[in-house]
Amino acid sequence: MPTFLTRLMTAACTxxxxxxxxxxxxxxxxxxxxxxxxxxxxxxAMQSEDLYIGMHEIRVAYVxxxxxxxxxxxxxxxxxxxxxxxxFIVSPTQMKPSDxxxxxxxxxxxxxxxxxxxxxxxxxxxxxxxxxxxxxxxAPYVPPPAKEEYEDPGEDITELLTSMGIPIALDPETVMKxxxxxxxxxxxxxxxxGLAEKDTGDNGPDMRWIIGWSVGIRHYWDQTFPAGAEVKxxxxxxxxxxxxxxxxxxxxxxxxxxxTDPNADDKAKYCIDAATAxxxxxxxxVDAEAGGSRGGTSYxxxxxxxxxxxxxxxxxxxxxxxxxxxAKNVLSVCMDGITKTSDTTFKxxxxxxxxxxxxxxxVITADPAFKE
Numbered sequence: 001m002p003t004f005l006t007r008l009m010t011a012a013c014t015x016x017x018x019x020x021x022x023x024x025x026x027x028x029x030x031x032x033x034x035x036x037x038x039x040x041x042x043x044x045a046m047q048s049e050d051l052y053i054g055m056h057e058i059r060v061a062y063v064x065x066x067x068x069x070x071x072x073x074x075x076x077x078x079x080x081x082x083x084x085x086x087x088f089i090v091s092p093t094q095m096k097p098s099d100x101x102x103x104x105x106x107x108x109x110x111x112x113x114x115x116x117x118x119x120x121x122x123x124x125x126x127x128x129x130x131x132x133x134x135x136x137x138x139a140p141y142v143p144p145p146a147k148e149e150y151e152d153p154g155e156d157i158t159e160l161l162t163s164m165g166i167p168i169a170l171d172p173e174t175v176m177k178x179x180x181x182x183x184x185x186x187x188x189x190x191x192x193x194g195l196a197e198k199d200t201g202d203n204g205p206d207m208r209w210i211i212g213w214s215v216g217i218r219h220y221w222d223q224t225f226p227a228g229a230e231v232k233x234x235x236x237x238x239x240x241x242x243x244x245x246x247x248x249x250x251x252x253x254x255x256x257x258x259x260t261d262p263n264a265d266d267k268a269k270y271c272i273d274a275a276t277a278x279x280x281x282x283x284x285x286v287d288a289e290a291g292g293s294r295g296g297t298s299y300x301x302x303x304x305x306x307x308x309x310x311x312x313x314x315x316x317x318x319x320x321x322x323x324x325x326x327a328k329n330v331l332s333v334c335m336d337g338i339t340k341t342s343d344t345t346f347k348x349x350x351x352x353x354x355x356x357x358x359x360x361x362x363v364i365t366a367d368p369a370f371k372e
Contacts, residue, residue, distance in 0.1 A: 027242065027243060027244025028369055029087040030094065030095070030240040030243065031081075031095075032303075033080055033106065034079060034081070034304035035051075036076055036078055036307065037307045038074055038077075038310050040310050043066060043068040043070075043312060044065070044311055046312075046315045047230065047316045048062065048317040049318050050319045053239070053320070054323035055323065055324070057239055061233075065225075066226060066229055066231075068228075071224055071225065071226050071227050072224070073222065074222070076220065076221055076233070077219070077220040081216065082153045082215060082216035084213075085175055086212065088171070093240070094240050099240070101174055105170060106238050108237040110221070110235040111233070112223065113231060113232050117221050119219045119220070120219070123218070124158045125161050125213050125216075126153040126155060127154045128154060128212050129154050153214065157193075166179065169215070179196060179209050180208070195211075195213050196213075197210050241300055241301040242302075243369055246284075246364055248277075248281060248284055249262050250294075266362065269362075270332040272362070276330065283365070283366055296364055296367075297365050297366075298362060298363070298364055301359075302359065302360055303358065314352045314354040318350045318351075319348070320347070320348040324344050329363055330363070332362045332364075333360070333362070337350065
């Protein structure tokens, strides 16, 4: 029987990986990101937000206005939801070890009124939340929203790890080298707390340890918004989305293979309509070894849009540009008012916009994610 920690890690790694399409059976790991946050205020309004989301880069330009008669100062933050270290052991990623070990793994940059900001960075480690046996062990796993992950990441164990010489790093090999040097007493401390144990499953040198904690990274700086004035803040960072193998089934009714639509979760999560379904069928080749389904790769780009609610009122003018990367790719997202602007880009514009859900963007391509 597997240990408690092994079962916990199985669930945790599944949670981290299962952000790709429900029909996928093999995935790659990435990092979800978000917009800027400020302490809840009724004085700083977001006049406009111009957001570009591509497969490899995300850029945002904001105009904020201090609507009060006094200067307002505070911390502007760009938080990344915590990432399970185990994710990068059990799944490949488009990120290189040098990306994972970098102080600024997404290469986040920011400017204020055209001037580069000296962005500070901190990172914290969090223990996993208690494992709860599902009521139905056969039911598909539904991961919590990314925003929930950084609003309630679990117990902060940063000091415990650093006191043992364990770096708060994302690269599993960097972490495992530190774990290799621990005393038996330190190993027992981590194991008793459900944080790490040696792998006894002979899974190879890449998995010497089962690691149960997550790491959250936050970029931030102190910002003053002058009374009655506008401030333009822009930031950009690399995109490393989750994804995996993707299969599309032209399912019409129950048959001997499928009682229910195997793409039902995808259709609901990404609002795949009939026209998009036809585009997916046209884009993907038939995979004879997968029951005649059509196979390709999914990229699942998550963007936490509801952080806009920390500012005063709705977003005065909101513009979203989505770039699917290649004309042959197919994109789907749950948002109305989409206009196609080129072979690869789509635009959405709204006035006095209050986001009520975060963005989940699906990009489907026939190309493999990792080419030889």
